[in-house]
Amino acid sequence: MNQKEWQESKKVLSETYKLKLSQAGILAVLELDLEEYAVPVAKALVRGGVTAIELALRTKAAEPSIELIAREVPEMCIGIGTIIFPGQTKRVQSLGAHFGVSPGFNPRIVQEAIAACFPFAPGIATPSELGGALELGCDVLKLFPAEGLGGLNYLKQMNAPYRYLGLTYIPLGGVSETNLKDYAEMPEILAIGGTWIAKRELIKEQNWDEISRRAEKASAIWHSIRRS
Numbered sequence: 001m002n003q004k005e006w007q008e009s010k011k012v013l014s015e016t017y018k019l020k021l022s023q024a025g026i027l028a029v030l031e032l033d034l035e036e037y038a039v040p041v042a043k044a045l046v047r048g049g050v051t052a053i054e055l056a057l058r059t060k061a062a063e064p065s066i067e068l069i070a071r072e073v074p075e076m077c078i079g080i081g082t083i084i085f086p087g088q089t090k091r092v093q094s095l096g097a098h099f100g101v102s103p104g105f106n107p108r109i110v111q112e113a114i115a116a117c118f119p120f121a122p123g124i125a126t127p128s129e130l131g132g133a134l135e136l137g138c139d140v141l142k143l144f145p146a147e148g149l150g151g152l153n154y155l156k157q158m159n160a161p162y163r164y165l166g167l168t169y170i171p172l173g174g175v176s177e178t179n180l181k182d183y184a185e186m187p188e189i190l191a192i193g194g195t196w197i198a199k200r201e202l203i204k205e206q207n208w209d210e211i212s213r214r215a216e217k218a219s220a221i222w223h224s225i226r227r228s
Contacts, residue, residue: 017099017119018140018168018190020077024052025184025222027079027170027193028215031056031200038065041198042073044208048215052077054101054172054193057088063095070096089113089120101142101170105129110136121170125149127158130167140168140190147174152182159188177218184225192222 021027028050032038038061045053055062055069057080069076080092083100089112092100099119102109106122113120114137123144124130133141143155155169168190171183175194183192197214 014119017077020098021052021140021170021191024050024077025191025226026050026197026215026218027052027054027172027191028197029054029056029081029172029193029195030198030203031058031195032061032065033059033200033204035061035064035068037061037203037206038068039072040206040208041203041211042069042076044211045198045215046073046075048197048212048217049219050197050215051075052079052191054079054081055097056080057082057092063091066092066095066097083109083113083120085109086112089118090116093118103142103144105133107132107136110138127161130158130162134162134165134167139166140170142193143169143171143173145173146171147179149173151179152186155188156186163188177214177221180218180221181225184222194218 028045030041030053053076055065066078069078078097080097080100083089083102086108089100093116100113101121103123105124110120110122121140121142122133122138123142124133130141168188170191170193172193175183175192176196180192183189197218198211202211
C-alpha cells in the first residue's frame with residue numbers, strides 16, 4: 001500500500017467509525033469483572049437500542065471480552081477505554097475493537113493509534129490539550145470528566161474558537177439520564193458516554209432486563225433530539 005492508498009484507507013476507516021458513533025448516539029461504559037458477562041450485557045444493550053460501548057481496560061476480563069463481543073454480537077461497535085500504556089492500541093485492535101479512547105491526552109498513545117490506523121479519541125480537559133490533539137490530527141475528542149470540568153457550558157466555551165474546524169466530542173463523566181437531553185442539543189457532540197446504563201452492580205446481578213430498559217430510555221431521549 002502506497003502513501004496515498006494508506007491515507008485514503010485511514011480516512012474511510014475514520015469516517016466509518018464516526019458514522020457508527022453518531023448513529024448510536026449513546027456509548028455505554030462497561031467495566032466487566034467476568035468475561036462470561038460480556039455477551040449477555042452486549043446483547044441486552046443492543047435490545048435496548050444501544051449499539052456502541054466503551055469497555056474499560058481495568059479488569060482481567062476486559063481483553064477476552066473484546067473477542068467474545070466481536071464474535072457473538074457483531075452489530076456492537078466496540079470501543080475500548082482506559083488506553084493509557086504503549087502497546088494497548090495494537091493489542092485491542094487485534095482482538096476486534098473498532099476504536100479506542102483514553103481518559104487523558106498522551107501524544108505517544110495517539111501516535112501509536114495513528115500508525116495502526118486505529119480510530120482514537122484522546123481525553124482532553126483544557127484548550128491546551130485540545131490544541132495538542134488537534135496538532136496530531138484528532139478531530140474526535142473525549143471530554144473528561146465532563147461535569148467536573150463545568151459541563152456543557154464549559155465545552156461550549158472551549159469549543160468556540162475551534163468551531164469552524166468541525167471538531168466533535170464525546171463527553172463522559174457525570175453525564176446521565178437527567179442531563180442527556182441538554183448534551184444531545186449541542187450539534188458538536190458526536191455521542192455521549194456513561195456508566196448509568198449498565199452499572200457494574202447491574203452487570204454483577206445479571207439484571208439484563210434493567211440494562212435493556214435503561215438503554216432503551218437513553219436511546220429514546222437522544223434520538224428524540226437528533227431526529228427532530
